[in-house]
Amino acid sequence: MKKVEIITRTFKLDDIKAGLSEIGIKGMTVSEVKGFGRQGGHKEVYRGAEYQVDFVVKVKIEVVVEDARVADVIAAATKAARTGQVGDGKIFVIPVEEVVRIRTGETGDAAV
Amino acid sequence: MKKVEIITRTFKLDDIKAGLSEIGIKGMTVSEVKGFGRQGGHKEVYRGAEYQVDFVVKVKIEVVVEDARVADVIAAATKAARTGQVGDGKIFVIPVEEVVRIRTGETGDAAV
Amino acid sequence: MKKVEIITRTFKLDDIKAGLSEIGIKGMTVSEVKGFGRQGGHKEVYRGAEYQVDFVVKVKIEVVVEDARVADVIAAATKAARTGQVGDGKIFVIPVEEVVRIRTGETGDAAV
Amino acid sequence: MNAADTAFVLICAALVMFMTPGLGLFYGGMVRSKNVLATIMQSFILLGLVSILWAVAGYTLAFGKDIGGIIGNLDFLFLNGVGMDATGAPVSNIPHLAFMIYQCMFAVITPALITGAFAERMRFGGFLVFTTLWIFLVYAPMAHWVWGKGWMAQMGALDFAGGAVVHMSSAAAALAATVVMGKRKGYGHMPFIPHNLPMTVLGAAILWFGWFGFNAGSALAADGFAANAFVTTHLAAAAAALAWIFMEWRHSGKATTLGAASGAVAGLVAITPAAGFVTPMPAILIGLGGGVFCFLAVILKNKFGYDDSLDVVGVHGVGGTWGAIATGLFASINKATGLFYGNPSQLWIQLASVAATWAFCFTASLILFKLVDATIGLRASADEEDRGLDLSQHNETGYQA
Amino acid sequence: MNAADTAFVLICAALVMFMTPGLGLFYGGMVRSKNVLATIMQSFILLGLVSILWAVAGYTLAFGKDIGGIIGNLDFLFLNGVGMDATGAPVSNIPHLAFMIYQCMFAVITPALITGAFAERMRFGGFLVFTTLWIFLVYAPMAHWVWGKGWMAQMGALDFAGGAVVHMSSAAAALAATVVMGKRKGYGHMPFIPHNLPMTVLGAAILWFGWFGFNAGSALAADGFAANAFVTTHLAAAAAALAWIFMEWRHSGKATTLGAASGAVAGLVAITPAAGFVTPMPAILIGLGGGVFCFLAVILKNKFGYDDSLDVVGVHGVGGTWGAIATGLFASINKATGLFYGNPSQLWIQLASVAATWAFCFTASLILFKLVDATIGLRASADEEDRGLDLSQHNETGYQA
Amino acid sequence: MNAADTAFVLICAALVMFMTPGLGLFYGGMVRSKNVLATIMQSFILLGLVSILWAVAGYTLAFGKDIGGIIGNLDFLFLNGVGMDATGAPVSNIPHLAFMIYQCMFAVITPALITGAFAERMRFGGFLVFTTLWIFLVYAPMAHWVWGKGWMAQMGALDFAGGAVVHMSSAAAALAATVVMGKRKGYGHMPFIPHNLPMTVLGAAILWFGWFGFNAGSALAADGFAANAFVTTHLAAAAAALAWIFMEWRHSGKATTLGAASGAVAGLVAITPAAGFVTPMPAILIGLGGGVFCFLAVILKNKFGYDDSLDVVGVHGVGGTWGAIATGLFASINKATGLFYGNPSQLWIQLASVAATWAFCFTASLILFKLVDATIGLRASADEEDRGLDLSQHNETGYQA
């Protein structure tokens, strides 16, 4: 099992959800994060004082899947999220040693 | 060392904290997430336009523990979080290669 | 590749960003979390009813780097975040098996 | 007719109207965010519902010609005969329509006060039906008895701007609600912490602001009595805010913002029946009493463990009762005299009216709640409570990131 | 001059002033959080911009001596001759300055209403230029025609407080905006859910509160007509709030808080032209009509798919039009008589004024939008829209954790 | 006594009351979320504290019979002799109680203005003690000198609604606070970004709305002077909002919402001393000056690096001073004549009163701050500042998810 973490632009969330659903992914967990990277931030001004804000609001999508489906998930997410502009974000793949479905106690592939 | 990630219903947080404290867990990190899964979402209506909102607010609890305690953590969390209804959520176990306590610089088991 | 997760005090974020930038880290992802630990929480009072709130607002910083730089990242983050008081937080190192840059499709070290 | 008085009463009516959404914000900030809209809605929609009920029949039941001290006749059904001059109005200095609409605003806010008691667990449909019945069967009679030349007025009870009609009546209904509806799910096991206290303070500020319309406007003329009621209102609120945070500080070591806001409201409640009958220094004492007694009542509630979510009984019940009694103690102007100024009988009258108000309003409200509960249902299901009333009752959410 | 009327009109002017930031909050709560400040700003800054334009030349164009029924002359340029007594004012009971500033508040809020149509995609610079032109070329003529003894007034059209001048004119401009500017990026593909509905309800509450100044104040005296307008305003808003949530409940099974707030505003719009000409019961009917028709119009919009972001056409256009027609049906007081009271010709006059208002305001606004679009530009770029107008137009963000 | 004037002044008093929580929201939105309640509380609780202090002794010190031009005597201690008719009041057209409570609202808001300077780092206890001393030792004398027939009034200084009494006095105290208390922890190293600007705009809107009560109400009659003050107030605010965002646009390329709100307040401050003495066009100039000068002052602050958290000195100090001087330049009505209308001596009187006000209020406030600092302490500890004042001073948090 792997956890695929997709960090990308907020407004791509719906597209990614659709893309993953298409390849049969039935669950995911989403959180709001702030990213710092090449994209750079923006200037804000409050009563004449300028602030450089380096962080950009991003969305993080976590999907745990069987090893065999990792490549599909990456492909689907990349397709949905890519704009080609700096700031499209990253995908990280992290090993997962065990999965449990709380409701049933099922573990492993059955639990996802 | 492992990181146990528990994704479950928001209002179960207090029970889980209590359950983990009981088995001697002294630290955890919590974040608010939105989950997509079998539970399905809900309908919202704004000025006559209906929106299907697929995401449900969930809580994510991260606990890093020695390998030997993973099973206990899973058991305690499952017990506290289970309602038996769809949407109870998942537990993921992820390997952790190193832990550092910032305050002291301690590493490994001593740092948790 | 490793993911270094730093959980620490919110107001240390700028210092840590500066410290990591100094050693050449160009990207990171930040989220707001609530921590439970030795630091303890605080009392809140609403219309005479007292509530013990155990959770303290913390910031979680995730940095994915090449294996060789993990030690540097830990050192820089520790330096920036340490106050010596209980509640300085933890650093976790987690293996990452693959990294993809969505914009270009690059993978591995080139993608970070 | 007098243009200055008309201007004054109309603006005061606008101020009182503003109190109802203000109350919605005051209450809305104190609930959990999943219930914020439902809570605000329970106040806001009464501007719609009760106003229409009032125009149709509520006004005439309260202020139509007295029938046996019990209720008004139907002369003003559908506002028939309520016109642009003072004909038929209880006062001759302002248009009858101005008097009617000023009273309308009181009828609107009174059932809105009750909603604090059953916040976070009431079904919307049951709420609308209950309120409709309550306006006709509890509020209109109460208003008639006290202000419409009914038996309490005949008995000489003093209630300047609604200690009994507005505050005790709603608090008695609130108590009945907690009895019938029970506690919120999780009460006692999990914390119920206000989700947005700046919203609550804003609501309290609007209430305080509007209360000048409520109390000074009740003079129904722009004269010295209005000025006096304005001053007593302000000073009582001020004193009660201080008293409440002082009590808090003694009790748990800190003064709170919610305490200041709650105290101010408690003081405003306490001075309501007295505003036009007492002078400024007694008003400060009434405010201090309001702050202290309401604070203690709220603390006691936590001990008793009944779930009056937002302390309607503690604030409006205790504050209104104290104010009615205090009127019997401190009254000294506007043809009224209390115990401390040599007229002990006024105190007995006040006590009788307090007892009668609680007894009637509690009993009648209890019956109405049970009736609605048995027919269309009052209480949201456990699942609806978990998901929050905003989603379950209204298909909405308050906030989006 | 009359002190009571002066007090009344000045306070009413303050109430109407308060409506504009109230509108900003009403609109601001309905957009996504990245656009909240830009949306509020489009209302708030008009208190600055339009007030100055009004003092400089707007007032004299609207209320200067009539030139051929078309426009006012320049006698009052820079408020020359507008003084502390009633000299030169259209009414003799209040200071000319009081009349001028009361009218100023109407000029401020009218273009603010338009901003709901192009919310979330308008450039700030283009907005300021458009509004400046619009005040002089659309609003001032309209105000002159209806209230400044212009041709619509001469024709006998009834518009008590601005059904045509305020609501239809802004709605026609709103329609023109949607034609010229097109849809928001992502419209139809992604949800546009209000980010803060408590803010929207607060805005609606301020609007309702201020509307007493708007409608009752339009009597320009603290008399029975003011009281009547106050009552009709309140009851129409109440009825429309109920009507809207009833329609919602039939349509999708639940009443919503946003629906109650929207309905109230729809009712306030509908009663605006009629408030001083109809009695309370017809006002309830006008309110019910306002709630039902505006709800249906908003539903229809979703079918048509044009992107009037916050339903300016559906609420102000449909509500204002219905109100103008209803005035021709139900007028019965204040020297006015409608169809149902035996004067069919009034209805024709109303219909003619409705048609003329829509035709003129839509055409003129369309030309102005195109002009500004072609010169300095109206529409934010796709990237600016993505980042949000708060950041892209103002270098600010609404909220920080 | 005059009912119209009474109605007007009472409603204006209510409007001014509403300004204080409005100020709390204005300030509260500009701080970090961990300090939002503490900031709002510092305004809100003064409605409690100062009102009582005022009734007990503040009023008589300010408006009791003059003793040597310095202070009022104790005739009105505990509001003794302040009644429902005009007996003993400075004006004969309204009840003495109405005059007293109107003045009370000014006494409440003035120390609330100061709180912007020490926002995010003040201990609650020290704040209450400082304010109590300040009301008696700074505010009451200032009010007496200017409005209570004291030496500044005798000298002929013009201050219509409080340029010196309210704005310069609070700004001088604010300056003293920054000297005594130093900077917030992290000032200069980390950003201090407003956490909720919609709240700040709402606060500004309430301030603008209430300011009509503040300035027009200061005519103490519903007459042409009131209408004039109403108009000058509105136009100055409008002009200043435009001027501020114009300066911003020149300075950093964008107009901001916070700038529009700040500019409006700056304009309202600037016109305060002049509102009843100048005509509308000079009011626009005064507003433009207010916007420009206050903007520059705030920019300068960032250069100087003293930590006046929310720019009390920049807005109220600079705006109030400019307004007082501008009164000496532009005064032309209400028996006042300024330099531009042929009376250079008025300008000298204004300058003298400005200098005296700053010197007295700064020195006295500095002493009081040092005194409180040395005894019970002013400044929250570093740890309390880190955790936020809401938790550390009040055991509360503003928002829950």
Ligand SMILES: Nc1ncnc2c1ncn2[C@@H]1O[C@H](COP(=O)(O)OP(=O)(O)O)[C@@H](O)[C@H]1O
């Ligand atoms: N090394 C990293 N570790 C964790 N997150 C990263 C890292 N680098 C980038 N990110 C995340 O990816 C986002 C996009 O990165 P950025 O460099 O701006 O553009 P791109 O992905 O197009 O190269 C960042 O905002 C941040 O959230």
Ligand SMILES: Nc1ncnc2c1ncn2[C@@H]1O[C@H](COP(=O)(O)OP(=O)(O)O)[C@@H](O)[C@H]1O
């Ligand atoms: N494959 C997955 N990867 C990540 N998170 C998941 C996955 N599947 C489910 N989740 C999380 O678990 C939550 C509950 O899942 P759901 O399918 O609704 O019910 P259940 O856990 O009872 O099977 C989801 O809301 C989501 O947050």
Ligand SMILES: Nc1ncnc2c1ncn2[C@@H]1O[C@H](COP(=O)(O)OP(=O)(O)O)[C@@H](O)[C@H]1O
């Ligand atoms: N076992 C753990 N798993 C996950 N997070 C932890 C764990 N222990 C501590 N934390 C996080 O680290 C934070 C600081 O821990 P704490 O025990 O308060 O102080 P310190 O890090 O100084 O020992 C906590 O608030 C929590 O967010």
